[in-house]
Amino acid sequence: MELTAAVTSSSTILSSQHSRSLPVPTPSKLRFSISLNAPVRLLAAKSSPFSLKATNTAAAAATKMDLELSNLTALSPLDGRYWNKVKDLSPFMSEYGLIYYRVLVEIKWLIKLSQIPQVTEVPSFSQEAQSYLLGVIGGFSMDDALEVKNIEKVTNHDVKAVEYFLKKKCQSNPEISKVLEFFHFACTSEDINNLAHALMLKEAMEKVMFPAMDKLISAICNLAETNASVPMLSRTHGQPASPTTLGKEMAVFAARLSEQRQEISQVQIKGKFAGAVGNYNAHLSAYPSIDWPQIAKEFVESLGLCFNPYVTQIEPHDYMARLFYAITLFNTILIDFDRDIWGYISLAYFKQITKAGEIGSSTMPHKVNPIDFENSEGNLGKANGSLSHLSEKLPISRWQRDLTDSTVLRNMGEGLGHSLLAYKSALQGIGKLQVNTTRLSQDLDQSWEVLAEPIQTVMRRYGVPEPYEKLKELTRGRAVTKDSIREFIEGLELPKEAKANLLELTPHTYVGAAVQLGKTLDITQNLVNGVRAL
Numbered sequence: 001m002e003l004t005a006a007v008t009s010s011s012t013i014l015s016s017q018h019s020r021s022l023p024v025p026t027p028s029k030l031r032f033s034i035s036l037n038a039p040v041r042l043l044a045a046k047s048s049p050f051s052l053k054a055t056n057t058a059a060a061a062a063t064k065m066d067l068e069l070s071n072l073t074a075l076s077p078l079d080g081r082y083w084n085k086v087k088d089l090s091p092f093m094s095e096y097g098l099i100y101y102r103v104l105v106e107i108k109w110l111i112k113l114s115q116i117p118q119v120t121e122v123p124s125f126s127q128e129a130q131s132y133l134l135g136v137i138g139g140f141s142m143d144d145a146l147e148v149k150n151i152e153k154v155t156n157h158d159v160k161a162v163e164y165f166l167k168k169k170c171q172s173n174p175e176i177s178k179v180l181e182f183f184h185f186a187c188t189s190e191d192i193n194n195l196a197h198a199l200m201l202k203e204a205m206e207k208v209m210f211p212a213m214d215k216l217i218s219a220i221c222n223l224a225e226t227n228a229s230v231p232m233l234s235r236t237h238g239q240p241a242s243p244t245t246l247g248k249e250m251a252v253f254a255a256r257l258s259e260q261r262q263e264i265s266q267v268q269i270k271g272k273f274a275g276a277v278g279n280y281n282a283h284l285s286a287y288p289s290i291d292w293p294q295i296a297k298e299f300v301e302s303l304g305l306c307f308n309p310y311v312t313q314i315e316p317h318d319y320m321a322r323l324f325y326a327i328t329l330f331n332t333i334l335i336d337f338d339r340d341i342w343g344y345i346s347l348a349y350f351k352q353i354t355k356a357g358e359i360g361s362s363t364m365p366h367k368v369n370p371i372d373f374e375n376s377e378g379n380l381g382k383a384n385g386s387l388s389h390l391s392e393k394l395p396i397s398r399w400q401r402d403l404t405d406s407t408v409l410r411n412m413g414e415g416l417g418h419s420l421l422a423y424k425s426a427l428q429g430i431g432k433l434q435v436n437t438t439r440l441s442q443d444l445d446q447s448w449e450v451l452a453e454p455i456q457t458v459m460r461r462y463g464v465p466e467p468y469e470k471l472k473e474l475t476r477g478r479a480v481t482k483d484s485i486r487e488f489i490e491g492l493e494l495p496k497e498a499k500a501n502l503l504e505l506t507p508h509t510y511v512g513a514a515v516q517l518g519k520t521l522d523i524t525q526n527l528v529n530g531v532r533a534l
Contacts, residue, residue, distance in 0.1 A: 078417040085424050086417045092204035093413030099145045100137075101196035102162045105303070106183055107133045109273075112299050113182055118290050122179045129175040136169055144169075159189040186282040188275055190401065194315040195271045197409055198305050201323065202269050204416060210265065212423040213330065217257050219430045220337070221521065224251035227435055228518030231508045232349065233443045233450070240447045243511050246349070246435065247518030253337045254521060260333060264326040270319045271300040272311040277400045313401035317394035324387040324415065331380040331387075331419055338377040338426060341433070345370045348439040353432045372429030376422040383418035390415060444507040449480035451505055455489060458502060462494055482506075 074080030091097055111133060113122045125133070144165070152161035163184045170176040170183075184192070228247030233240055273296040275282050280292040293309060300307040308315055344350050352368050393408055452471040459467030474480070474488055489502045 076414070078414065078421070082417075082421050086420050088208045089204055089413055089417055089420060092200050092207070093416060095149075095410075096142065096145045097200055098196055098410075099148050099158075099162065100140050101199045102159060102192050103140055103144075103148075103166065104137050104199070105192050105195045106162060106166055107137055108303065109185070109187070109299065110176075110179070110183055112295070112302070113185060114179075116290065116295065118287055119182075122182050126175060129173065132173050132176065133170070136166070157189075159184075159192050162192070186275060186280075186286065187273075188313055190314050191273050191275065193406075193409075195273065195300065195303060195305065197412070198269050198271045198315075199303060201320070201412065202304065204413075205264075205323075208420065209327075209416060210261070212420055212427075213257070213261050213264075216334075216423050216427050216430075217254055217261060219427055220250055220254040220257065223247070223430065223433070224254055224518050224521055229515050230435060230437060230440065231444060231511050231514075232440050233447050233507070240443075240450055242450055242453055243444060243447075243507050243514075245511055245514040245518050246440070248511075248514035249340070251518050251521040253333065253340075256333045257330060257337075260326065260330040264323065264330060267323045267326060268306040268319055269323070270308040270315055271303065271305040272296075272308050272315040273300055274309075274311055277313050278311040312397070312399075314397055314405065316397070317405065321391040321395050324391040327415070327419060328384045328387045328391070331384050331422065334422065334426060335377050335380050338373040338380070341429070342370050342373050342377075345373075347443070348436055351434040351436050353434055370429065372425045372432065376425040376429065379418040379422035379425065383415045383422060386411060386415035386418065441508070447507050448482050448485050449475045450507055451485055451502075451510060452480075454505060454510060455485075455492075455502055458494065458498055459492065462498060464492060464494070 069079070071080040071083060074083075078086050091100075110122070111125065111130060113119050114125045116122075148158075148161050148165045151164050152158050155161050155164065166183050167180045170180060224247045226247065227250065228245055230246040231243055232246045232249065234242055234244045272278065274280055274293070280296070283290070283292040297307040297309070306319075341350070345352065352370065354368055390408060390412065394405055397405060452475045456467040456471040459470075464470075474484070486503060489499060492499065492502075494502070
């Protein structure tokens with residue numbers, strides 16, 4: 001397989017570390033050609049003529065043209081069908097993003113060395129030299145990333161390719177060219193990689209994932225607020241239960257998601273910089289008088305990360321497990337929301353606003369399916385499968401390290417990508433919802449049996465014997481109407497005021513504190529503070 005790549009479209013992103021304009025890699029012009037020389041072989045003597053024809057047709061087509069990586073040829077739907085919805089993650093979670101952050105870490109480390117007085121071989125850089133180095137970071141382009149990949153073809157080592165790229169990039173600068181060998185000084189590849197991965201996650205969460213979560217939570221909060229007073233029949237075990245309000249049920253999800261969003265934001269993203277086995281062996285052999293653990297701490301924290309002093313060759317990835325577990329729980333709560341909304345749509349509690357030209361079924365013209373919530377649920381399951389594996393695998397590494405984490409870490413974008421897609425699908429679905437108050441009212445009108453609960457509770461207060469049993473006899477397995485309930489209440493020996501209050505109750509008004517709970521949910525502007533009930 002021969003791979004060539006080019007970029008024809010780009011967008012601009014802003015880094016929290018540096019202002020930089022980066023081309024977002026798109027799959028539209030990554031060209032690859034496939035050579036199919038072997039004949040097509042059937043697995044069985046009697047194979048379906050359809051499979052033979054299809055296979056031969058596909059093979060013939062592939063031999064006649066170069067296939068472009070596009071939404072038609074991408075193996076992952078994230079890079080194909082759903083690219084436009086998840087491409088904001090690409091500058092951070094792609095191969096390009098990984099190379100960029102490696103470059104950033106290598107350059108920042110060289111600058112840090114120049115600031116250590118005992119490292120006399122790397123004099124303090126002039127403002128011009130520092131500007132040159134920072135310019136390499138700020139101006140890092142797709143062509144630069146491709147050059148690194150070309151170097152890697154020779155070195156067969158991705159981090160070493162970055163080091164060679166930087167030496168070549170800086171050899172024309174008279175000041176930096178004198179200290180080129182201090183690129184990657186005393187570092188193991190994992191010193192660079194763990195910080196690059198940490199920065200990828202940090203910025204992807206801050207720039208893409210948290211904003212998407214916040215928009216979703218805000219939309220659910222709006223559902224809660226606007227429908228706080230809309231009564232709705234509850235269902236436990238699928239059967240009619242005490243009434244609630246639509247808004248209060250939405251508030252439950254807003255509160256749960258906001259609390260979990262807060263948990264995610266509190267995960268400390270960590271980094272190490274302690275050499276081949278975590279002991280600063282190489283550092284101390286070259287400069288034994290320098291407090292390298294302190295230098296490493298300062299360096300890691302200067303990148304906006306938390307320093308982990310107790311490591312092997314790798315940062316143990318425990319924080320990643322915590323982060324991915326936390327995102328998985330957020331996603332699981334959202335699955336619960338998606339399924340509930342799906343059910344409410346099925347009950348006709350919600351209508352869906354239709355869009356001209358859209359088709360719900362290829363054979364049933366009347367269909368308006370809850371596809372956004374189904375898409376969200378499906379992608380959340382896919383995301384959780386990936387994130388759960390990351391959480392379970394990454395904290396495990398044989399002795400001082402093995403390489404099993406390397407290929408797994410390259411898939412962080414998969415779990416985040418499917419999560420992002422799910423958030424956007426759910427948000428899109430919420431935007432189509434229209435409350436069907438008529439249907440909600442009909443269900444309540446047909447469920448007078450739910451008033452058995454308040455009646456027997458008031459009976460208990462005033463000492464009426466066997467209240468539960470009497471209501472059970474009245475309601476269980478029988479049709480309960482407004483008239484039968486009123487007749488039962490009229491026959492009770494209760495104080496006049498208590499009886500009057502019960503007679504005023506209807507399934508529409510028996511909602512307890514649901515209205516207040518729906519209205520008083522306050523999601524603060526800074527959602528990392530979670531939910532407050534006023």
